[in-house]
Amino acid sequence: MTAVLTEASSSKLNLLGLTHEKMIQFLETLGEKSFRAAQIMKWIHLGGVDNFQDMSNISKSLRDKLTEVAEIGVPEVTYKEFSKDGTRKWVLKLDQDNSIETVFIPTDGRGTLCVSSQVGCVLDCSFCSTGKQGFRRNLTAAEIVAQVWVANKSFGARENRGDHAITNIVMMGMGEPLLNFDNVVDAMHIMKDDVGYGISKRRLTLSTSGIVPEIDRLGDVIDVSLAVSLHAPNDELRNQLVPVNKKYPLAQLLAACNRYLDRYESARRRITMEYVMIDGVNDKPEHAQQLAKLLKQVPSKINLIPFNPFPGSNYRRSSEERVLWFQNYLYKQGYTTTVRSTRGDDIDAACGQLVGKVDDLTKRNQRWREKLVLTQIQNDSNDQSLS
Ligand code: SAH
Ligand code: SF4
Numbered sequence: 001m002t003a004v005l006t007e008a009s010s011s012k013l014n015l016l017g018l019t020h021e022k023m024i025q026f027l028e029t030l031g032e033k034s035f036r037a038a039q040i041m042k043w044i045h046l047g048g049v050d051n052f053q054d055m056s057n058i059s060k061s062l063r064d065k066l067t068e069v070a071e072i073g074v075p076e077v078t079y080k081e082f083s084k085d086g087t088r089k090w091v092l093k094l095d096q097d098n099s100i101e102t103v104f105i106p107t108d109g110r111g112t113l114c115v116s117s118q119v120g121c122v123l124d125c126s127f128c129s130t131g132k133q134g135f136r137r138n139l140t141a142a143e144i145v146a147q148v149w150v151a152n153k154s155f156g157a158r159e160n161r162g163d164h165a166i167t168n169i170v171m172m173g174m175g176e177p178l179l180n181f182d183n184v185v186d187a188m189h190i191m192k193d194d195v196g197y198g199i200s201k202r203r204l205t206l207s208t209s210g211i212v213p214e215i216d217r218l219g220d221v222i223d224v225s226l227a228v229s230l231h232a233p234n235d236e237l238r239n240q241l242v243p244v245n246k247k248y249p250l251a252q253l254l255a256a257c258n259r260y261l262d263r264y265e266s267a268r269r270r271i272t273m274e275y276v277m278i279d280g281v282n283d284k285p286e287h288a289q290q291l292a293k294l295l296k297q298v299p300s301k302i303n304l305i306p307f308n309p310f311p312g313s314n315y316r317r318s319s320e321e322r323v324l325w326f327q328n329y330l331y332k333q334g335y336t337t338t339v340r341s342t343r344g345d346d347i348d349a350a351c352g353q354l355v356g357k358v359d360d361l362t363k364r365n366q367r368w369r370e371k372l373v374l375t376q377i378q379n380d381s382n383d384q385s386l387s
Contacts (some may be wrong), residue, residue, distance in 0.1 A: 017142030118175025144187035179212035233290035
């Protein structure tokens with residue numbers, strides 16, 4: 001039975017969010033040897049265990065001690081749906097007022113989990129529904145890791161997972177990860193760790209709108225892949241789309257990208273530049289030309305993201321023809337350019353669009369019920385939280 005986080009249980013230390021180093025420190029305070037840390041982490045993250053009594057290679061006395069002072073606290077999953085195309089989505093209830101969404105999207109032999117770092121976002125990019133909600137709060141490291149724990153567990157025992165495993169994790173859900181720095185870094189250490197989720201640095205990506213000093217700090221403490229939400233090839237347009245550009249304009253941002261690459265040159269050769277394609281706004285031939293010129297400064301690959309419309313937004317998605325033209329142009333200029341698949345649209349779950357639509361769950365709940373092929377959590381308390 002999953003230990004659901006409640007205010008009453010929050011006095012216990014939640015081991016889900018402890019890095020290997022912190023787990024060792026914690027066990028030392030209990031007078032335990034450091035090798036126990038790896039054993040416990042394997043049970044939690046690889047084994048999907050949330051009850052200390054299930055940890056069979058741990059002594060009964062330590063299991064009892066852990067039960068007394070600690071917990072493996074996973075937020076309640078108030079909704080889950082598995083779409084026909086393999087996309088999976090979870091809504092996790094963090095507390096009375098806040099929920100988040102996590103999405104798994106499979107693509108040719110890969111399984112990418114899109115993880116949230118904050119409830120809402122303070123940065124207010126003009127095309128982003130998370131930004132339109134305003135900022136609610138940072139997620140704890142445990143709440144970030146819980147998203148991976150829940151997704152991982154949904155695939156069952158490791159030997160039965162086949163192709164359906166999480167191979168990649170992107171910090172591209174709700175929120176700006178670099179504005180929740182310490183918790184995100186701890187969570188990413190756990191995602192990378194062999195006794196955590198074992199995701200390699202090339203397959204673990206942090207996406208940022210471009211908080212320049214924090215990009216430098218990130219390079220100091222962890223080696224992961226970096227994606228930058230560029231979205232515009234000049235400062236004037238970027239100021240409109242990504243307002244934080246007024247504080248950290250393109251020249252500063254691109255210089256920070258180069259510094260980041262220089263630190264771990266052998267491991268990470270390019271920055272992924274994300275570029276949302278908005279009809280008539282940033283998708284004209286002149287924008288493609290400017291972009292190709294601008295990115296000569298930084299080793300880059302480009303990911304074009306067709307804009308995902310949401311209620312209240314006046315933007316429209318660029319036509320498929322225009323997206324392909326853009327891709328072809330950048331390709332000819334020597335850039336690896338991918339177009340993000342819009343799979344997941346069928347459950348409102350395109351990555352990067354994880355929204356506080358959870359506030360409007362009743363209506364969506366009905367829609368989902370009509371469309372789904374999948375599993376739904378059915379118990380009274382969940383029904384209450386959805387109505
Ligand atoms: N705050 C971080 C990470 C979360 S957003 C960042 O901005 O990078 C993840 C990605 O989805 C970003 O590239 C973001 O710009 C993009 N995105 C946000 N809203 C979108 C929308 N409506 N359509 C398409 N992409 C969107
Ligand atoms: Fe925040 Fe990223 Fe959305 Fe901008 S795109 S408002 S930084 S979540």
